[in-house]
Amino acid sequence: MNEHVHETADLTKNQTLVMGALTRSKGPLSAYTILDQLRDNGFRAPLQVYRALDKLVEFGLVHRLESLNAFVACRHPGCDGDDTIAFMICERCGQVNEITDTALAMRLKQLAGEASFALKKTTIELRGICRTCQVA
Template structure:
């Protein structure tokens, strides 16, 4: 995602972390981000985690729970969806972000029927992308 006029003002550290994720070819762990930003004055994991927390709150990055890693948001305004999904290739590491209203509605119905109030819904599909899948 490219930063737009609607994007909140970011601190220097938030901007550096966001830029590192935006340039990355795949998901990055907080420690990988720290290693990449040492020359920019990052010395402790807490600096990265604080920036990531704010970027998550702004909807600019996503945490991939199964990988304990982060990616820059691929779709503007995706934070307006109740459900965000990711297809993660276990071979090349490619991550495709998606939202799907049908899945979102089914999950909402499931939760409502059980009196459950979800705070966040993330779907992660893991497997092989079309390029890596053997023919």
């Protein structure tokens, strides 16, 4: 499976619109924020957003930030969905940094293995203040 198999062409109209909103945004967006941004495009109900988001997450184009109940466009072309991704979330500016680290992923897999835990999905979210916001 290649990276980001689903390109714009594969997306439905609603999925494209939601993807666009996320791509344009500097930081994560909540489903309802996306809804508001897309009202002019005919969006009227949360479900329209959630359905598109579900698919986009499934495709690996969008990630869900559990600790924020929000979503970000994947900025990290290398991730193929199976990857263990960590997010660094700045609590001041809201920017999100996406990182993958082999050592981290290996250790987690090992820990799961030792417990005979069949790992399906990992969530790693780091909260703090990013470099830029510290100097400011």
